[in-house]
Amino acid sequence: MTATAPSNMDWQRFIETLGEVEVIRDRPQVEKLSKDYYHFSPILQTQLADKTADLVVRPQSEAEVLAVAKACVAARVPVTVRGAGTGNYGQCIPLNGGVILDLSRMNAVKWVKPGMACVEPGAKLAAIDKVTQPQGWELRMYPSTYRTATIGGFIGGGSGGIGSIMYGQLRDRGNLNAVRVVTLEDDPQVIELRGDDVQQVNHAYGTNGIITELEIPLGPVYPWAEVIVTFDDFMTAARFGQVLGNTDGLIKKLISIHAAPIPSYFASLKAYLPDGCHAALLMVAEPSMELFQELVKEFGGTITDHKPAEETGKKTLLAEFTWNHTTLHARNVDPSLTYLQTLFLHDPELQLLQHMYEHFGDEVMMHLEYFRVAGAVVPAALQLVRFSTPERLQEIIEYHEAQGAFIANPHTYILEDGGMKQIDPVQVNFKAQVDPYGLLNPGKMRGWLERTTG
Ligand SMILES: Cc1cc2nc3c(=O)[nH]c(=O)nc-3n(C[C@H](O)[C@H](O)[C@H](O)COP(=O)(O)OP(=O)(O)OC[C@H]3O[C@@H](n4cnc5c(N)ncnc54)[C@H](O)[C@@H]3O)c2cc1C
Structure with missing residues (x-):
């Protein structure tokens, strides 16, 4: 059983126990503050669209958080913590009503x-x-x-x-x-x-x-230049990303690689992204720019834009086209698109990556973010998927897993079923200690659900 707000709950009395803490009861606002970016997933859209809290509280201090915690425990009311609500997996959507604890005012x-x-x-x-x-x-x-x-x-x-x-x-x-x-x-x-x-x-x-x-x-702090490099061929762009990542002497903060037609979704970058190109969106430290350009030349890339550090941040950041913002821009053009999150962990020659790129073609468009895993530079893919049915989406996931790619499933709101893949006893035991009634974000932690129902 997951914790649910009592059906005969007297919310007015509950609010009186909160003292000075700001409370929001206006329905449209409560509904808005009950949502995040779960709608990137068509699967979560159907599961979570009707989930709403009973009210929102906005404490301004740790003492006020303690007051809210005390009231919620006394009334056995679920509490879902919220920052800005930009999570993708319904992480801060309350499954069983109760209180949204909005911490945006504690911002010192x-x-x-x-x-x-x-x-x-x-x-x-x-x-x-x-x-x-x-x-x-x-x-x-x-x-x-x-x-x-x-x-x-x-x-x-x-x-x-x-x-x-x-x-x-x-x-x-x-x-x-x-x-x-x-x-x-x-x-x-x-x-x-x-x-x-x-x-x-x-x-x-x-x-x-x-x-x-x-x-x-x-x-x-480094002075970060924003750079766009285009390539005629996707795998060359991917290999360029890998080599740039591995070149420890070149200081960089972002290596984001996009297969055609993804660059065509970035309307405001159109001037730097010729039709049909494959692109690398990068943040490179200014002192590394000279030698970085040598590397670009080696791979036959074309630098179509180089914004020096002092000119960045005036409009949209280049980073706001990367990671899951890529999905956001693509969905603005075609809302039927969804995405996957895939790690190519043991693929230094990018063979598995190339196989997936060629195997799925336009149905699963390749978008890579290079990052470091235990010291090794690895591509994480946030592929754009042309969604048809839940069954086909599952088939695509299973194909990746069968071939040895690691999927951090973005189509589930359960903590362990996303990227973690296994129950973390340390987190579950800590919950038993600090949240014995299971009131915090109920229904999201599999380890707790199995512990209490099993
Ligand atoms: C367009 C787009 C791009 C994104 N890009 C990235 C990315 O590059 N990398 C990435 O990691 N994520 C990304 N995300 C996901 C998300 O934006 C980030 O994880 C972000 O940091 C979440 O912050 P938030 O304040 O919005 O958290 P929320 O969505 O409000 O909360 C996220 C989770 O943290 C919990 N939480 C919030 N505050 C607290 C607290 N004080 N104590 C305990 N638990 C708390 C919530 O209950 C919820 O489960 C992206 C999302 C979108 C929509």
Whole structure:
């Protein structure tokens, strides 16, 4: 059984127990704040479209979060934590009603030291950089939703992004230093987790604790140029990406490779993307540009745009065409498109990648993001899929898996069924300790569902 708000719940009385905490009951607003970007998946669209919370609360401090936690435990009401609601898998959509805990007002950057910042969970990623960059430090990685997403949501539901080519993914040791977490025990408390203990709540979809503060390691600031390179042939573009990734002396933050016809979906980049081209969208440190150009020449690529660091960020960021923004732009043109997330982990010659590219042709359009996995440069594909039926989508997934590609399924809202693939007993045990009534984002953690029903 998953926790559900009691049917005879007296919400007015509940609100009175919250004191000064801001409460939203206006139905259209509650419905809006109950949704994320689940609609990228036609499968999730049908499963989640009617899911809505009963009300939204917007605390401004950890003390207010504790007050909400206390009230929800006393009334046995489900709590779904929300940052900016840009997740793709219905991560912050409440399956059983209850309260949305919107942390967007807890957005302070508390301190910055060389290589480290302490922030509240509702701080937007770009806003954090604005404070830290003048001091010579910046976020090691961020999603393409950099300008809208919160750091709490990135840790709760994200995996990596721009910068992962240097620093790996969020769950890699060293990319999250410490967190403070509010529990949903009978008497809610604040726990500090440091070092490896942070993995108990890192990428847990807010199912086992409300993160109220984070200490995040930073990287040194570079002047990042935005560069577009086009190629006549997709596999040459893919190999260029791999070699650029492996060239440790060239400093880069983004290697995003797109097979035709994907570049045609980027209307505002049209001037730099000739018809039928295959393209690399890149962020390269200015001091590396000279030698980077030699590499482009070696691969027969054409640099069609080079925006120096001081000219970037005036309009749309180039990063806002990469990672899952590629899917967003493509769906703006053709809403029937959906996507896959695939890792080609043991494919240094890109043979399996080439096989998939040729095997599916236009039905599964190849989009790669290079990043680091345990030190090795690997392509993660976020392919665009011409959706026909759920059965065909499943067939495509199974074909990839049968050939040895790793699918992080974006068509499920269950934590372990996406990229994790297995129940993490550390996260489940932590939930048992801090959320004994299973009130946090109920229905999302398979390990908990099997533990309580099995
Ligand atoms: C166009 C597009 C592009 C994207 N690109 C990327 C990308 O490059 N890389 C990537 O990793 N993701 C990407 N995403 C997914 C998403 O934008 C990011 O993961 C983002 O960081 C989520 O932040 P958010 O504030 O919107 O989180 P939300 O969607 O609000 O929450 C995400 C999850 O974290 C939980 N959560 C939120 N705050 C807390 C907290 N304080 N304590 C505990 N749990 C919490 C929520 O309950 C939910 O389960 C993309 C999504 C879209 C729509």
